[in-house]
Amino acid sequence: QVQLVESGGGLVEAGGFLRLSCAASTHSSRPYTLAWFRQAPGKEREFVAAINWSGSSTPYSDSVKDRFTISRANAKGPMILQMSSLKPEDTAVYYCAADINHPWMAATTVENYDYWGQGTQVTVSS
Numbered sequence: 001q002v003q004l005v006e007s008g009g010g011l012v013e014a015g016g017f018l019r020l021s022c023a024a025s026t027h028s029s030r031p032y033t034l035a036w037f038r039q040a041p042g043k044e045r046e047f048v049a050a051i052n053w054s055g056s057s058t059p060y061s062d063s064v065k066d067r068f069t070i071s072r073a074n075a076k077g078p079m080i081l082q083m084s085s086l087k088p089e090d091t092a093v094y095y096c097a098a099d100i101n102h103p104w105m106a107a108t109t110v111e112n113y114d115y116w117g118q119g120t121q122v123t124v125s126s
Helices: none
Strands: 002-007 010-013 018-026 033-039 046-051 068-072 079-083 092-099 120-125
Touching (some): 002 092, 018 033, 018 092, 018 120
Parallel strands (some): 010 120
Antiparallel strands (some): 002 018, 033 046, 033 092, 092 120
């Protein structure tokens, strides 16, 4: 089992910057992929970015590519999402997720992820 805790959300003006962090804790030695998803009111949860256990694969959604950067210091370290040039449409609850079954893959679909954090609110004002 993997416990995930997000931090770093808040209110920012359009064009601004935020840095989200996801701390993962587990008693298992199994590696895992980590990812960010987001969910706006009335919408389905959508993929934002992912990073596999080694950091060699980092897919992004088209809507955030070139604005967001995902990273992790090592296979067990915290995951960071640096968000720049924020837009009002980035407003959502951002969730950290872990996939322990495909640590090499950096999957982009909700169904691949077994563990989820509680989420952190990001609000971008226009």
